Amino acid sequence: MFDSTNTYEYSERGIAKENIEDFEGACEDWRKAASLGHYASAQWVKDSCN
Numbered sequence: 001m002f003d004s005t006n007t008y009e010y011s012e013r014g015i016a017k018e019n020i021e022d023f024e025g026a027c028e029d030w031r032k033a034a035s036l037g038h039y040a041s042a043q044w045v046k047d048s049c050n
Contacts, residue, residue, distance in 0.1 A: 005036065007033045007036045008033075010029045010033035010036070014028075014030040014033065014041065014044070017029060023049075026048075026049075027048065027050075029041075030048075030049065031045055031049070
């Protein structure tokens with residue numbers, strides 16, 4: 001079950017979406033994880049998302 005407050009789950013789902021070339025979906029998940037305090041996701045947004 002997906003926990004909408006777990007930053008790790010958003011981050012991992014973003015990676016999975018990136019792997020299937022769903023870059024828009026990946027960025028959405030990384031932005032959500034970043035907004036919840038996940039540092040690595042914030043960096044991915046900065047480096048990979050417009």
